[in-house]
Amino acid sequence: MRRAIPLTILAVVGTVLIVSVFLPPLENLGEDFTLFFDIIAVFAFFLGGGNLVRIHFNKLWRKRKDWGFSIVTLFGFFFMLVIGLLKIGNPGGIGADPTAEGSWFQETFNYVINPLQSTMYALLAFFVASASYRAFRAKNREATLLLLAAFIILLGRTPFGVMLTAWVPESWSIAQIPNLAVWIMNSPNLAGQRAIIIGIGLGVVSMSLRLILGIERSYLGEDRG
Amino acid sequence: MGKVNLTLLLAAVAIVIIIAIALIFPLERLGQLYSLLLIFGGLVALLLRSIFAKEVDRRIIFLFIFVAVAAPLLFPITFSEKPTAVVKAVFDRVESLPPGSTVLLSFDFDPAMAPEVQPMANAISRHCLKKGHKVIFMSLWATGQALLTQSLTNTILPEFPEKQDGIDYVNIGYKAGNEGVLNVIVSNFEKMFPTDVNSVPLGEIEIFDDIRSCRDLDFIVSFGGGLPGSKEWVLFVGDPGGVDVAAGVAAVVAPQLYPYYPAQLVGILGGVKGAAEYEFSLKETYPDLKDMDTPGLKMMGPQTLAHIVIISFIVIGNIIYFRGRRKEKGQ
Numbered sequence: 001m002r003r004a005i006p007l008t009i010l011a012v013v014g015t016v017l018i019v020s021v022f023l024p025p026l027e028n029l030g031e032d033f034t035l036f037f038d039i040i041a042v043f044a045f046f047l048g049g050g051n052l053v054r055i056h057f058n059k060l061w062r063k064r065k066d067w068g069f070s071i072v073t074l075f076g077f078f079f080m081l082v083i084g085l086l087k088i089g090n091p092g093g094i095g096a097d098p099t100a101e102g103s104w105f106q107e108t109f110n111y112v113i114n115p116l117q118s119t120m121y122a123l124l125a126f127f128v129a130s131a132s133y134r135a136f137r138a139k140n141r142e143a144t145l146l147l148l149a150a151f152i153i154l155l156g157r158t159p160f161g162v163m164l165t166a167w168v169p170e171s172w173s174i175a176q177i178p179n180l181a182v183w184i185m186n187s188p189n190l191a192g193q194r195a196i197i198i199g200i201g202l203g204v205v206s207m208s209l210r211l212i213l214g215i216e217r218s219y220l221g222e223d224r225g
Numbered sequence: 226m227g228k229v230n231l232t233l234l235l236a237a238v239a240i241v242i243i244i245a246i247a248l249i250f251p252l253e254r255l256g257q258l259y260s261l262l263l264i265f266g267g268l269v270a271l272l273l274r275s276i277f278a279k280e281v282d283r284r285i286i287f288l289f290i291f292v293a294v295a296a297p298l299l300f301p302i303t304f305s306e307k308p309t310a311v312v313k314a315v316f317d318r319v320e321s322l323p324p325g326s327t328v329l330l331s332f333d334f335d336p337a338m339a340p341e342v343q344p345m346a347n348a349i350s351r352h353c354l355k356k357g358h359k360v361i362f363m364s365l366w367a368t369g370q371a372l373l374t375q376s377l378t379n380t381i382l383p384e385f386p387e388k389q390d391g392i393d394y395v396n397i398g399y400k401a402g403n404e405g406v407l408n409v410i411v412s413n414f415e416k417m418f419p420t421d422v423n424s425v426p427l428g429e430i431e432i433f434d435d436i437r438s439c440r441d442l443d444f445i446v447s448f449g450g451g452l453p454g455s456k457e458w459v460l461f462v463g464d465p466g467g468v469d470v471a472a473g474v475a476a477v478v479a480p481q482l483y484p485y486y487p488a489q490l491v492g493i494l495g496g497v498k499g500a501a502e503y504e505f506s507l508k509e510t511y512p513d514l515k516d517m518d519t520p521g522l523k524m525m526g527p528q529t530l531a532h533i534v535i536i537s538f539i540v541i542g543n544i545i546y547f548r549g550r551r552k553e554k555g556q
Contacts, residue, residue, distance in 0.1 A: 027412055030408070031408070031416055034405045034409050035416065035417070038402040038405055038406070038417075041401055041402055041405075042401070095424045096424070097422035097423055098370075099371045099374040099422070101374060101378040106371055106374060109371040110371075113336060114371075115336075117336035117337045117368075118336050118337060118339065120337065121336075121337035125290055125531060126286075126287045126291075128535070129287070129290045129535050130283045130287065132538065132542075133281065133283075133535075133538040133539060133541070133542045134542065137543055138547075147539065147543075151536060151539070154532045154536055155536065157476065157498050157532065158498075158533070159304035159525065160529050160533060178307070182309060182310075182311075189480050189483060190483045193480065193483060193484045194484045197484055
């Protein structure tokens, strides 16, 4: 019974979602099932939040390594939760947009989360430069091709690339760096990406069929069907 | 003593030259000149050093990148842009829609992607409102709604004070559920978004008088770079709903979207360059927008210099590699 119920739910929902794409009368049912997913996803938020609090509270209680960071995590979590739920400082009151300008929630986002996340991502520029210096070396034919492609794309993404090959006549415009960059994106890159997408697509179809037919049962905690 | 005198003389000459340049050029030009001298002088010195197969410490690379990014931000260097076909296609699509068309703009990104994606989102929002289109703003990312508020209150709406909420534009906000949200709104908006962000029922909003689902929209632009993003908009809304979709994404994601262009994606705006090209087209087409904020165009300076620095370090790295190999063979 413990296996039969989830297997049946999955088989019915999966089949309806596929069929509803091809049969318009079943479209409504497909929408409803998607909404059910959304409702279930809300419980995942509770579960995720609860788990976060449990783990960090435990760490704090037992004074495990780096327990100080747990204080920051728990404070940040409860602070955002309270100001978001109660809409503290929101000029429109409790019914207004939670991210309304002037609300504590939006101000914290603007002045804490925004700069912190931007800074983390900006650090990538330094590591990309250092990694390019060490990795892009013409050690063999394939590496040289990769190096040349990287050169053209890097130059093609700047006005400097336009300036460098501005002298090339229009009849040879393919030799202009920005056009070469577009060619790399539109031909070799496109071919590779398309192959990956088709491969993933076929994988998704086969995995979905295995799930709907009950062959794949690893999500139930079983190794194989 | 003679050596000391010569050094003092050279130092005095250098100071006089610096003061003379400072008097001739304005501060901005001077900043640009000194930072360019510093970057290119340093790179030439490292290039000469690389002949002796001496590796460059990564902290030096970090320093160069810092100067290459910071200097053009402090002393702006701007370039003229030539819009590429992929960007022009999006611009022309917005331009060719008759006034009063309904366009949906989805802010599916976080602060990490915002410096690249927000300028293009602002430029397209501005373009749509300027053309008199009705705009529906939404987000599939929790962080997207806050960034949408930022864009609307700080940049877009102050430029269009005559535009009215619910009539010319509406913000329906964020909804959790990723692809599930798209799967529903492709056939029914109200089921997934019963109200807008201010708790006004969708049935009472004028824009939604003739809009029941995404199938009734004239154009959709998804701004993002992660999951869910532009690809999901194509798969779950664009193709099944028969609606034109365009993408504005971080540069690192753009190559993944080329398989969908031009059949399933009208066009692609990739990174700061895509934003800069769109801003340039907008300024050229609408002279009254010449004073608008153009972060995309401004950020092309740091991007250009950073790319030149990276290319230079790749060249230096290869010289060191080949010189080192020759040395090894010699031994």
